[in-house]
Amino acid sequence: xxxxxxxIGREIKAKLYNRTFIIMTLLAPLLITGFMAFxxxxxxxxxxxxxxxxxxxxxxxxxxxxxxxxxxxxxxxxPLDAAVSTFSDREFTCVLWIAPNIVEGGAGxxxxxxxKSPGYAFQxxxxxxxxxxxxxxNLNANHIDPNVIHNSKMRVQLMxxxxxxKGGTEEQSNFGLFGFIxxxxxxxxxxxxxxxxxxxxxxxxxxxxVEVIVSSxxxxxxxxxxxxxxxxxxxxxxxxxGLITLVLTTLLSTLFLKEVKTQLRAFEAQQEMVKKHGTNxxxxxxxxxxxxxxxxxxxxxxxxxxxxxxxxxFVLYFIGGYLFYSSxxxxxxxxxxxxxxxxxxxxxxxxxxxxxxxxxxKTILDPDSGLVFWGxxxxxxxxxxxxxxxxxxxxxxxxxxxxxxxxxAFVLTTWLAGKIYRTGIxxxxxxxxxxEIGKWLFYK
Amino acid sequence: MSSILxxxxxxxxxxxxxxxxxxxxxxxxxxxxxxxxxxxxxKTSLIRIINQITGPDRGEVLFxxxxxxxxxxxxxxxxxxxxxxxxxxxxxxxxxxxxxxxxLSRVEAKKRMAxxxxxxxxxxxxxxxxxxxxxxxxxxxxxxxxxxxxxxxxILDEPFSGFDPINAQMIxxxxxxxxxxxxxxxxxxxxxxxxxxxxxxxxxLNKSEKILDxxxxxxxxxxxxxxxxxxxxxxxxxxxxxxxxxxxxxxxxQEEDVYTFTLKLMNNFKPNHxxxxxxxxxxxxxxxxxxxxxxxxxxxxxxxxxxxxxxKSNYTE
Numbered sequence: 014x015x016x017x018x019x020x021i022g023r024e025i026k027a028k029l030y031n032r033t034f035i036i037m038t039l040l041a042p043l044l045i046t047g048f049m050a051f052x053x054x055x056x057x058x059x060x061x062x063x064x065x066x067x068x069x070x071x072x073x074x075x076x077x078x079x080x081x082x083x084x085x086x087x088x089x090x091x092p093l094d095a096a097v098s099t100f101s102d103r104e105f106t107c108v109l110w111i112a113p114n115i116v117e118g119g120a121g122x123x124x125x126x127x128x129k130s131p132g133y134a135f136q137x138x139x140x141x142x143x144x145x146x147x148x149x150x151n152l153n154a155n156h157i158d159p160n161v162i163h164n165s166k167m168r169v170q171l172m173x174x175x176x177x178x179k180g181g182t183e184e185q186s187n188f189g190l191f192g193f194i195x196x197x198x199x200x201x202x203x204x205x206x207x208x209x210x211x212x213x214x215x216x217x218x219x220x221x222x223v224e225v226i227v228s229s230x231x232x233x234x235x236x237x238x239x240x241x242x243x244x245x246x247x248x249x250x251x252x253x254x255g256l257i258t259l260v261l262t263t264l265l266s267t268l269f270l271k272e273v274k275t276q277l278r279a280f281e282a283q284q285e286m287v288k289k290h291g292t293n294x295x296x297x298x299x300x301x302x303x304x305x306x307x308x309x310x311x312x313x314x315x316x317x318x319x320x321x322x323x324x325x326x327f328v329l330y331f332i333g334g335y336l337f338y339s340s341x342x343x344x345x346x347x348x349x350x351x352x353x354x355x356x357x358x359x360x361x362x363x364x365x366x367x368x369x370x371x372x373x374x375k376t377i378l379d380p381d382s383g384l385v386f387w388g389x390x391x392x393x394x395x396x397x398x399x400x401x402x403x404x405x406x407x408x409x410x411x412x413x414x415x416x417x418x419x420x421x422a423f424v425l426t427t428w429l430a431g432k433i434y435r436t437g438i439x440x441x442x443x444x445x446x447x448x449e450i451g452k453w454l455f456y457k
Numbered sequence: 458m459s460s461i462l463x464x465x466x467x468x469x470x471x472x473x474x475x476x477x478x479x480x481x482x483x484x485x486x487x488x489x490x491x492x493x494x495x496x497x498x499x500k501t502s503l504i505r506i507i508n509q510i511t512g513p514d515r516g517e518v519l520f521x522x523x524x525x526x527x528x529x530x531x532x533x534x535x536x537x538x539x540x541x542x543x544x545x546x547x548x549x550x551x552x553x554x555x556x557x558x559x560x561l562s563r564v565e566a567k568k569r570m571a572x573x574x575x576x577x578x579x580x581x582x583x584x585x586x587x588x589x590x591x592x593x594x595x596x597x598x599x600x601x602x603x604x605x606x607x608x609x610x611x612i613l614d615e616p617f618s619g620f621d622p623i624n625a626q627m628i629x630x631x632x633x634x635x636x637x638x639x640x641x642x643x644x645x646x647x648x649x650x651x652x653x654x655x656x657x658x659x660x661x662l663n664k665s666e667k668i669l670d671x672x673x674x675x676x677x678x679x680x681x682x683x684x685x686x687x688x689x690x691x692x693x694x695x696x697x698x699x700x701x702x703x704x705x706x707x708x709x710x711q712e713e714d715v716y717t718f719t720l721k722l723m724n725n726f727k728p729n730h731x732x733x734x735x736x737x738x739x740x741x742x743x744x745x746x747x748x749x750x751x752x753x754x755x756x757x758x759x760x761x762x763x764x765x766x767x768x769k770s771n772y773t774e
Binding site: 016435 | 558599
């Protein structure tokens with residue numbers, strides 16, 4: 014036991030002070046949050062002050078087309094040519110020209126002239142305002158009250174409630190994308206650390222240090238020490254990455270998402286009102302959330318995720334899946350002499366892992382299908398597939414059964430791997446085949 | 458002297474070949490034991506069994522009279538033929554790690570490391586990574602790692618392969634010194650010179666079987682072939698005449714008026730008879746018996762076993 018601890022210690026030390034390890038640990042969370050920040054910034058429009066000179070030849074928009082906190086409009090009747098040539102000297106940022114026949118439609122009925130590109134958000138704002146005005150104008154022209162139309166339109170939000178065996182309902186986050194991401198993370202982690210074990214085993218073999226070591230410890234102890242060492246390392250790295258990501262995302266959300274969250278709360282309060290009073294309230298005020306609905310949906314789903322459950326399952330499945338695959342990887346590492354020989358052995362191991370990944374994409378569409386169920390039971394794919402299902406509500410017995418199968422399978426693979434390993438590490442200069450490895454299982 | 462290690466009828470089979478067939482050896486304590494044999498004879502297989510890296514299919518191994526078991530690991534030191542070190546670890550870390558795997562405490566390992574490093578004048582290397590060391594330096598580290606836990610039994614597989622002559626000499630001296638301090642050394646080698654110089658006892662393996670076993674001096678005596686070399690100055694006429702009666706000429710060499718003959722004497726023809734024949738006509742410069750070298754015996758025995766005729770060869774390493 015003491016010797017296994019020594020091996021674990023060495024394994025951790027050797028990797029922990031490795032530059033790539035440190036860089037990976039720091040860089041990955043930075044990349045993740047950086048990417049998220051990037052997504053948020055591009056989704057949040059840039060608010061640059063716009064002073065717009067409007068030349069409205071249709072005479073439809075004066076008084077109806079309005080600016081907002083960063084867009085100011087000035088209407089003018091001057092000729093378009095003059096306006097275009099002088100607008101920037103008069104401190105306007107752009108000229109909006111509207112054709113007399115805009116109501117009849119047609120391409121080129123309005124044009125925006127600018128020196129510096131005014132940005133997508135600005136364009137969308139102007140466009141949607143104009144569309145709304147034309148829409149209401151057309152309704153009025155046909156003697157239809159726009160409020161009637163407005164109040165008849167409803168957005169439907171489908172709330173998901175899963176009925177459990179006892180007949181009660183529970184709110185499920187049912188956030189397929191999140192499940193998919195955790196599944197993909199699991200795939201990545203298992204592969205990453207499995208390969209780490211593989212390399213470490215192969216390194217000892219090609220270094221020829223292994224024979225010295227196995228004269229002091231049993232090969233099985235060495236293999237186990239190595240696997241556990243890398244696992245501890247993985248958990249350390251995982252926790253560090255998680256912590257850094259948590260700090261960074263908290264920072265990020267207080268910086269960027271605060272506004273959205275207050276809006277979400279307001280939106281939820283209004284939803285409550287709608288539930289109570291039906292549609293008899295002023296729906297105009299609800300409407301202003303329309304463009305935020307997607308964001309709200311995501312936020313609500315995230316808020317419904319049981320992070321503790323996800324975290325615990327992730328750690329358990331990572332340990333099980335990692336041990337299962339890394340023992341196979343250790344056996345392969347012991348059987349080959351060089352990385353170039355290893356491909357023929359690694360590929361068959363990758364296939365079930367990849368399969369798990371593909372099944373987890375199916376989970377998004379159909380989390381209760383038979384394929385997904387069996388995928389989350391069979392140890393080759395269960396760590397990935399179960400993680401992808403976890404947010405759609407998995408009965409406890411399924412998790413317990415799947416974990417038990419996984420751990421039983423890991424005991425079996427480790428035992429077999431041990432047999433291959435102790436012969437493999439001492440075989441030099443011989444091209445190994447699957448058949449050969451099969452024979453090693455039966456050596457005394 | 459009582460034996461420290463007894464291998465009794467060990468058989469080891471890998472799927473497609475028999476590595477050891479009913480091999481028994483008996484290694485006396487405080488001795489140097491040579492394990493000889495051509496490549497693929499089963500030496501490394503036997504050594505791995507003694508080191509408990511693999512187990513025998515049949516037969517048993519006794520260490521100090523007890524059946525070999527895990528607790529004996531710390532009393533055996535092993536320098537494999539395929540030896541290496543962790544390239545990225547520092548020398549000190551590496552030595553401490555391997556010493557602790559052999560059961561030394563951290564403090565004890567540090568103390569002994571300091572002694573050995575001083576002895577080999579390596580104090581300056583402690584913080585260096587192994588990949589920065591020359592091959593000779595690495596070999597010294599490997600040797601220290603093998604002996605740092607002061608094993609009762611030291612097993613060296615081809616210890617001189619890859620060592621430069623200076624390091625090889627140093628290792629040779631260390632081996633003998635360890636033996637004098639009470640350790641037993643088993644080493645496998647192709648270097649027959651070192652066998653004659655160092656080994657008290659040998660076993661010769663060929664094709665998975667032991668074909669020869671015994672004290673080196675005794676073996677060489679057994680393989681004496683009544684061959685003598687005589688050098689003299691004078692006429693060779695009377696001498697050649699004598700050959701008709703009781704000696705067979707194996708080799709003849711002449712340099713100016715000095716003749717050197719290698720002769721195999723027939724059964725009744727004693728060395729004295731030879732001298733009697735030569736004395737009247739020549740001045741004898743030297744006369745000695747040729748005892749076969751371990752090299753010759755090795756080649757002869759192996760060829761004999763393998764059914765090859767013509768035992769003369771210039772096998773050297």
